Amino acid sequence: MxxxxxxxxxxxxxxxxxRRVFLGMVGLGAAGVVFGSKAQDWxxxxxxxxxARDGTGLSTFLPVGRFRIYSVTGDLPSKSVADYRLKxxxxxxxxxxxxxADLQAMPPTNxxxxxxCVTGWRVHNVKWTGVRLGDLLTKAGMRPGAGGVEFxxxxxxxxxxxxxxxxxxxxxxxAYSMEGKTVSSEHGGxxxxxxxxxxxxxxxxxxxxxxxxxxxxxxxxxxxRGYDVDGWVGKSNGRxxxxxx
Amino acid sequence: xxxxxxxPAERERLLRFDGAERALHWANAVLFxxxxxxxxxxxxxxxxxxxxxxxxxxxxxxxxGIALPVPVLVTLAGRWGKGFRADVSRLNRWTKDDTRxxxxxxxxxxxxxxxxxxxxxxNASFIAGVIVVMLATGSVMNWFHYFPVDxxxxxxxxxxxxxxxxxxxxxxxxxxxxxxxxxxxxxxRGWVDARWARDRAPRWYEEETGSHGQxxxxxxxxxxxx
Numbered sequence: 001m002x003x004x005x006x007x008x009x010x011x012x013x014x015x016x017x018x019r020r021v022f023l024g025m026v027g028l029g030a031a032g033v034v035f036g037s038k039a040q041d042w043x044x045x046x047x048x049x050x051x052a053r054d055g056t057g058l059s060t061f062l063p064v065g066r067f068r069i070y071s072v073t074g075d076l077p078s079k080s081v082a083d084y085r086l087k088x089x090x091x092x093x094x095x096x097x098x099x100x101a102d103l104q105a106m107p108p109t110n111x112x113x114x115x116x117c118v119t120g121w122r123v124h125n126v127k128w129t130g131v132r133l134g135d136l137l138t139k140a141g142m143r144p145g146a147g148g149v150e151f152x153x154x155x156x157x158x159x160x161x162x163x164x165x166x167x168x169x170x171x172x173x174x175a176y177s178m179e180g181k182t183v184s185s186e187h188g189g190x191x192x193x194x195x196x197x198x199x200x201x202x203x204x205x206x207x208x209x210x211x212x213x214x215x216x217x218x219x220x221x222x223x224x225r226g227y228d229v230d231g232w233v234g235k236s237n238g239r240x241x242x243x244x245x
Numbered sequence: 246x247x248x249x250x251x252x253p254a255e256r257e258r259l260l261r262f263d264g265a266e267r268a269l270h271w272a273n274a275v276l277f278x279x280x281x282x283x284x285x286x287x288x289x290x291x292x293x294x295x296x297x298x299x300x301x302x303x304x305x306x307x308x309x310g311i312a313l314p315v316p317v318l319v320t321l322a323g324r325w326g327k328g329f330r331a332d333v334s335r336l337n338r339w340t341k342d343d344t345r346x347x348x349x350x351x352x353x354x355x356x357x358x359x360x361x362x363x364x365x366x367x368n369a370s371f372i373a374g375v376i377v378v379m380l381a382t383g384s385v386m387n388w389f390h391y392f393p394v395d396x397x398x399x400x401x402x403x404x405x406x407x408x409x410x411x412x413x414x415x416x417x418x419x420x421x422x423x424x425x426x427x428x429x430x431x432x433x434r435g436w437v438d439a440r441w442a443r444d445r446a447p448r449w450y451e452e453e454t455g456s457h458g459q460x461x462x463x464x465x466x467x468x469x470x471x
Contacts, residue, residue, distance in 0.1 A: 013338060013340065014338030014339050014340040014341075014343070015338065015339045015344075016337050016338060016339075017337070017338075017339040017343075017366065017370070018336050018337035018338070018339070018366055018369065018370040018373075019337050019370075021367065021370035021371065021374065022370050022373050022374045022377075024374075025370075025371070025374030025375070025377075025378055026374060026377055026378060028403075029374075029377075029378035029381065029382060029403050029407070030381075032382075032399055032400075032402055032403035032406075033381075033382060033385060033396050033399040033400045033402075033403055034395075034396065034399055035399060036398060036399030036400070036401075036402030036403055037395045037398035037399050037402070039399075039402065040398070040402045061288075061289070061409065062409060063402070063405030063406055063408075063409060067290070068401075069287070069290065069293050069299070071299050071300075073300075074298070074299055074300025074301065074303075075297050075298055075299055075300065076293060076294060076297050076299055078294070078297075119389075119394075119397055119398060119401070120394065120395070120397060120398025120401070121398065121401070184290065184291075184294060185294045186290045186291075186293045186294045187290075237394075238394065239394065
C-alpha cells in the first residue's frame, strides 16, 4: 500500500466504557447470585402493579412469579383426560379406579395458596381445585392399621408419600384444575397432588396411583436423595420461607 | 468517447471483517441461537409441553452454553486474531463523539464515528458479559449441589433476567442488521463499499485510507482475510 496507514489511535484513545460495562455485569451477576433470593421477592412486589395491568401478555415471559418445570425422567409425560385413570388401593376395603369425570363428580375443594419450591422460587396465590385426599381415602375405606399413603406418578419414576395424619389435612388435595383450567402436562396434569403446607416436591405430578400402607410409608424420590421427608414450608430442608398454608 | 469516468472511489471496497472475525461471528450466532431456542423450550410452558424431550433439550442447552466462550478464546489466542483483537480495542474505547452520538440518540449531525457506533459497542460489551455471567450462573444451576441453596435461587434469578434482556438485544441486533444490508453483507463477505464507510464510519475511513474522503481509496485490502 503506497499510502502509509494513519496510526491506529482509536484503540488507545477514549474511555474504556466497554470494559466497565463488562466488569459491571460480572459484578452485578455475582451480587445477584448471592443476594438474588432476597431481591426476587422485592422485585415481584415492585412489578406486580405493572404486570397486573399488562394487556399484551408479554409480562408472562418475565421471570417473576413463574413456575419452573422439573421432571425426573427427562421428558414430560402426558395423558389425555379421556384416558386418565386414578387407582386407589393397598390397605383399603374397596380399591377404586376413578376417571377424570369421577373426580369432578366428587365434592370439590378450592385452594388459593402459594406454591413454594425447595429450590427457592415461589408462585403467589395459585388457584387449585380438586378432591380432598381424605375424601378419597374415606371412599376407599381404610383398613385398621393404615399409617401412610404413597403416591405413584405415571412418569414411571417419581414417588412421594405422606403420613396418614398429613394425608387427612383439609389442605391436601388431588388437584385436577389449576387457575381455572385442567392441570396442563408441564404442571403435572391432568391430575396431580397439591400438598399446600409443604414444599413442591411433596406434590406428586402426573399422579396415577395412591397406595395406602400399614405403618410408615416409603420415603419419596427426592427424600431418598436427601430432602426432608416432612417437607413443611419454612420448617425443613434448612430453609426459612414463610408458611404457605 | 465521453470523458466522464465512473469515480473510482465509488466502487472501492474496504475490508471490515477478516475471515477469522466472520467465522467467530457466525460460530457465536449459531451457538447463541441454539442456547436461546432451547432456553425458550425449557422456559415457556406450552413450548415445553409441545416439544417434550426435556432432558435432551437441557443437555443441548448446557453443552452449547459451555461451548460459548470457545470461539472467542480461540480467535483471541492466535496469530489469526489480529483483526479481532484490534476490533476488541475499538469496541472497548468510547470517544467524545461516541458519547455525543449516544446522548443525542444518533441525531447529532456533527458526530464523526469510528468503525463501530456506540450501539454496536454496547452490544459487544453486553454479549461479552452475557457469556461470562451466563456460564457462571448456569454452572451453579447445573451443579447446584456444590453450592449453598440460596446461590441456586440467586443464580436462577440472574440467569433468567439476563436471558430476557438478551432476547430483546438479539432481536434488536438482527433487526438492525436487516435494516442495513451493507453492514450485514460485510459480515458475510468481509468488505464494505467505501462510500458506506465514508458516511457511516468516517473516522475509520480516515484510518484506513489516510484521506478525508476526497482522495481515492487504494484497493489495498484483500477480502480473503488473513
